Amino acid sequence: MTRTMSPPRSAGTKxxxxxxxLRSEWTKLRSLRSTPVTxxxxxxxxxxxxxxxxxxxxxxxxxxxxxxxxxxxILQSAWFLGLLAYMVLGVLVMTSEYSSGLIGPTxxxxxxxxxxxxAKATAFAVTALVTGEVVSFVNFFVSHAIASGYASFPDPSxxxxxxxxxxxxxxxxxxxxxxxxxxxxxxxxxxxWGITTGVAITFVLPLIFNFLPSSWSNPLLEYWPTxxxxxxxxxNRQAHALTAWWGTGDLTxxxxxxxxAAGYLLVKRDA
Amino acid sequence: xxxxxNLTKRFxxxxxxxxxxxxxxxxxxxxxxxxxxxxxxxxxxxILGLAGPDGGMATINGVHYRDLRTxxxxxxxxxxAKSYHPGRKARDHLLALAQAGRIPSRRVxxxxxxxxxxxxxxxxxxxxxxxxxxxxxIAATLLGDPPILIFDEPVNGLDPEGIVWARTLMQSLASQGxxxxxxxxxxxxxxxxxxxxxxxxxxxxxxxxxxxxxxxGSSATVVRLRTPMPEAVIPRFEAAGAxxxxxxxxxxxxxxxxxxxxxxxxxxxxxxxxxxxxxEASLEEAFMELTRDDVEYHAHGGATALQPPGQYGSLxxxxxxxxxxxxx
Ligand SMILES: Nc1ncnc2c1ncn2[C@@H]1O[C@H](COP(=O)(O)OP(=O)(O)O)[C@@H](O)[C@H]1O
Ligand SMILES: [Mg+2]
Numbered sequence: 099m100t101r102t103m104s105p106p107r108s109a110g111t112k113x114x115x116x117x118x119x120l121r122s123e124w125t126k127l128r129s130l131r132s133t134p135v136t137x138x139x140x141x142x143x144x145x146x147x148x149x150x151x152x153x154x155x156x157x158x159x160x161x162x163x164x165x166x167x168x169x170x171x172i173l174q175s176a177w178f179l180g181l182l183a184y185m186v187l188g189v190l191v192m193t194s195e196y197s198s199g200l201i202g203p204t205x206x207x208x209x210x211x212x213x214x215x216x217a218k219a220t221a222f223a224v225t226a227l228v229t230g231e232v233v234s235f236v237n238f239f240v241s242h243a244i245a246s247g248y249a250s251f252p253d254p255s256x257x258x259x260x261x262x263x264x265x266x267x268x269x270x271x272x273x274x275x276x277x278x279x280x281x282x283x284x285x286x287x288x289x290x291w292g293i294t295t296g297v298a299i300t301f302v303l304p305l306i307f308n309f310l311p312s313s314w315s316n317p318l319l320e321y322w323p324t325x326x327x328x329x330x331x332x333x334n335r336q337a338h339a340l341t342a343w344w345g346t347g348d349l350t351x352x353x354x355x356x357x358x359a360a361g362y363l364l365v366k367r368d369a
Numbered sequence: 370x371x372x373x374x375n376l377t378k379r380f381x382x383x384x385x386x387x388x389x390x391x392x393x394x395x396x397x398x399x400x401x402x403x404x405x406x407x408x409x410x411x412x413x414x415x416i417l418g419l420a421g422p423d424g425g426m427a428t429i430n431g432v433h434y435r436d437l438r439t440x441x442x443x444x445x446x447x448x449x450a451k452s453y454h455p456g457r458k459a460r461d462h463l464l465a466l467a468q469a470g471r472i473p474s475r476r477v478x479x480x481x482x483x484x485x486x487x488x489x490x491x492x493x494x495x496x497x498x499x500x501x502x503x504x505x506x507i508a509a510t511l512l513g514d515p516p517i518l519i520f521d522e523p524v525n526g527l528d529p530e531g532i533v534w535a536r537t538l539m540q541s542l543a544s545q546g547x548x549x550x551x552x553x554x555x556x557x558x559x560x561x562x563x564x565x566x567x568x569x570x571x572x573x574x575x576x577x578x579x580x581x582x583x584x585x586g587s588s589a590t591v592v593r594l595r596t597p598m599p600e601a602v603i604p605r606f607e608a609a610g611a612x613x614x615x616x617x618x619x620x621x622x623x624x625x626x627x628x629x630x631x632x633x634x635x636x637x638x639x640x641x642x643x644x645x646x647x648x649e650a651s652l653e654e655a656f657m658e659l660t661r662d663d664v665e666y667h668a669h670g671g672a673t674a675l676q677p678p679g680q681y682g683s684l685x686x687x688x689x690x691x692x693x694x695x696x697x
Contacts, residue, residue, distance in 0.1 A: 113438045114471040122469035129461035130454065199452030202419060203509060206446055207469035209418050209435035368420035 119208045119217040127191070127221055137225075140183040141233045145240050147176035152241040156248040169254045170264045170333050173241035177268050177331070178301075180233055181275040184226045185300065188279025189292035191222050192360075196287045201369055211364045219280055219357060223273050230272025238265045260333045263342065267330030270346070274327060275300070277353045284360035300324045323352035370394060371416060371517065371550060375425030378411050378572075385411045387572035388425070393550045395516070398543045400563030400580070401552035408572040409552040410448065413521050417446050429517060441470030445510030446519040450502040450526065455495025459486060459505055462494055467512050480508040485534075499526030507538070517548040524558060536562045592628050594621040595644035596635065605634050620644065 127133055155172050195201040208214050238256075245253045254261045278299070283292040304325050307315045316338040319325045327349025329335070330342045340348060371393040378386040386408045393399045403409050414420040416427040418434035429437065429444055437443045453462045463477040481490045484504040489497075494505060503523060510518055520539070524532045539562055543549045553559050559566055560580055568576040568583070576583055596602065599621055603613050611625035623631055628647055635642045 111439050111442050112471055114441075114469060118471045119469050122465045125461060125465040125468055126454075126457070129458065129465070130456050132456055194454060198454045199449050200454055202448055202452045203466055204469070205419060206417060206444075207441055207466050209437070209440055368414070 114208065116213055116217065119213050120220055122207070123214075123217040123221040127225060133187075133225075136183065136187060137229050140180055141229075141236065143183075144174075144176045144180045144233055145237045147179065148174050148237050148241050149244055151175045152244050156245050156251045159248065159251050168333065169245075169252050170238075170261055171331070173245065173254070174234065174237050174265070174268060174331075177234070177237070180230065180268070180272055181300065182297070184230065184272045184276035185279035185296045186293055187226070188222060188276035188281075189283035189289060189296060191218060191280050192283030193287060193289040193292055197289065205369050212361050215284060215357070215361045215364055219277060222280055223277050226276035227269060227273035230276075231266065231269030234265050234268040234272070237268075254333070258333075260342075264331050264333050267342065267346070271327055271330060271349075274349055274353055275324075278324075278356060281353065281356035281360045284364055285356070321348060323349045371427070371429055371519075371548060372431075373412065373416065373425070373427045376412065376415055376422055376427055377424035378408075378415055378420065379423045384572050386415065386422075389569065389572065389574055390425075391567050391574060391577050393548055393567075394565075395548040396543060396546050397565055398539050398549045398551060398563040400559035400566040401550060401569070402556060402559055402566050403552075403554065403569040403575075405554050407554075407569050409554075409569065410521055411572075412569070413446070413448060413519055413550075413552065416519065417444070417448070419448075439470070439513070441466070441472060441513035441515065443513070443515055444517045444519065445513060445515040447503075447506040447510050447523060448521045450499060450506045450523075453494045453502075453505065455493065457494055458491055459494050459497070460490040462505070463509060463512065466509055470513055472512050476512055476514075480511045483511060484508040500528055500531045503527055503531070503535070507535070516546070518542055518550070520549075520551045522552055522554070524553070532558075590627055591622060591624045591648040592626065592631050593644065593646045593648050594623055594631060594635070594642065595619070596621070596640050596642055598640045601640050602635055602638055605638055606631065609634060622648065 152173050152175070195204060204214060205211060208217075242253065242255075245251050256262045256265065275296075279292065279296050282295050283289070286292045286295065304319060304322055307318045307322065309315075310318070320338050320340060326340045326345035329339050329345035332339075332342065335341060339345065373392070374390045376386050376389045377384070389408075389412060401409050401412070411420065412427075415422050416429070416434065426433070434440065434444065457465075459481065460477055463480065464474055467474055467477055478487070478490070481487050484507050486501065486504050486508060489501070494502070497505060503526060507520070507523065510520070518539075523539075524535050527535060539549050539551060551559075551562060553562075563580055566576070566578065566580050566583055567574070593616075594602075599615065599619075603621070606613050606621075606623050606626065609626060609630065611623050611631075613624075614622045616622050626634075628645060632642065632645055635645075
C-alpha cells in the first residue's frame, strides 16, 4: 500500500508563504456549508426585518405619528442583527478550531502562529466586509423602494449628504464586528464566552451606561469603541459623540488591540 | 532524527514530563510506551511545538519544530484522530492542510487512496467512524511525504483489520528509512509493531532499549502456591529473599524464588502444598512491572499485586495494577 510513496526527501522544496496560509484559511471558510448558509440567513433577516419596520414607520408617518430625524436608520433598522451575526461568526471562526481540535493540525502545518491569526483574520474580515456591503446596499434599496410609495416620508437617496457614507459604513462595521468576534474567540477559546463577551461589549454595556449619571455616561458612550464606531452609520452627527471617522478610528484601534492581545496569547500559550 | 534532552513540563504542581532525554533514530519503528497519564502525549506535543517546555528542549534534525522550513514535508504527526471540523468534507480538510504546507493539491487524492478513504473523500468527516477518523489523520501526516512520522496511540479505536493495516503501514514507512515514533499504553501492541521502545512512567525515562531485551530482562519468576497453612511458610519465603502476596482466593503469590526452592521450603516446614504453579510474566506484565512504580492512578482493593524483584529495584508493596497475572 505504500508502494506509491517515494523515498524520504525534504530538501529542495519551497517553504510555505503567508499567502499559502491565507489560501488554506479561505478553503476552510468556503468548505463549510454553514458559512454561506449563515450569511444568507443574515441577509434575509436584515433585509426582511428592515423592510417590515420601514413599512410600519412610513404607514404611521402618513398618519402624522412622528417626525423622522434619521431616515437611513429607519430604512436599515435591523442592521444590528447583521453586526451580531458577524460577531458570532467571527467568534466561531476561532473557537471551532479549538472545539474540533483542528487547531493542532493547523499549527503543525503553520507553526508560525501569528501567520495563522493574520490569515484567519484577513480571510474572514474580507468575507464579512464584502458580504456586509452587499447586505447593506440591498437593504437600503429594498427599504427605499418600500418607502418611496409614501410621499410624506423624507425618503433619503444615496446622493444626499452622508447617506452613501452611512450605507457603506454599515458594511465596514460588519467587518469590524466580525474581527472583534474573531479576536475574542482567539482570546477566550470558548464559543459561549466569546459570544457573551461580544454581546456585552456591543449591546449590554452601552445600555447600562445609559443609566449612569450623564457626567459619566456621556464621555463613556462617546469613546466606547462600538458606540464610537457606529457613528459611521449616522447621517447626522449626534450629541456627545465622536465624528464618524474619529469614531471609526476608535473602534478600529480597539479591534487592533484585541487582535494584538489575541496574537500575543496565541504565541505564548500552549495550543 | 528526533532528540529530546532534559525535557520538563509542569502542569501546576504536577510534573507531566520529568527531565526526559532520548533519541529516536530513522529506519525503525520506535515505540513510546507508558501507562495512561505517563506523559506520552505531552512529550509529543512538546516535540511538535504545540506546548512549550518548562525546561530542556526537543529538536527535530537539530532545530525546534517551529523553525522547520517546510514543516509538513519534514514531519507528519497525528496526535488526536478527530481533529477536524465535523462539517467539512474529508477532501476539503486535507486540501486546507495541503495548501498551508504548500503541497500540490493532487497529493490529497493520493493520500486518501493510500489510506483507503478514496471512496468517501466527498463525505463530511463528522460522519466518519473512529477507525475512518484515524485513517484520515494518518492521511494528513502523509501529505508532505515526510521522513519523520509521529503517531499518538494510532490504533486506538481501530478494528482488528485496521490495526494490522496500521502496523504494516508503520513498518513499511520505517523500512523506507523513515523515522517512525509511535506511542501506546499497550506493550503487546508495541511488541508487534516496534523494534525499539522508550518506556516512561510519571514523566521520566524507565527504559530505552530494544523490545527483545526488554522482555528478556524482566521475566522474573513468579509462583502461585496454595496451602492450608500460609502463615507457616510466608516468613520462610521472605527469609529466602522472596516477596509474598496473598491473592483474592487465598493463594500465595511468591516472587523471587524458583518453583523447586519453594517446594523444598514447604516440604522442610511440613506444610502441605495443594497447588504449585509457575506464573509466567507476559509482555504486558513485563511492562507493568517496569512501570508499576510510575502508574499515576492505582486501582486499590481489586486484584492482588505481584511483586517481582526485578533489576529495576524493589517495589513498594502497596503498588498494584488493575489486572491479574496470566497463569499457565
Ligand atoms: N493541559 C493539561 N493541563 C493539566 N494537566 C495536564 C494537561 N495535559 C496533560 N496533563 C497531565 O499530565 C499528565 C500526562 O498526561 P499525558 O501526556 O496526556 O499522558 P499520556 O499521553 O501518557 O496518557 C497527566 O497526569 C495529565 O493529567
Ligand atoms: Mg496520551
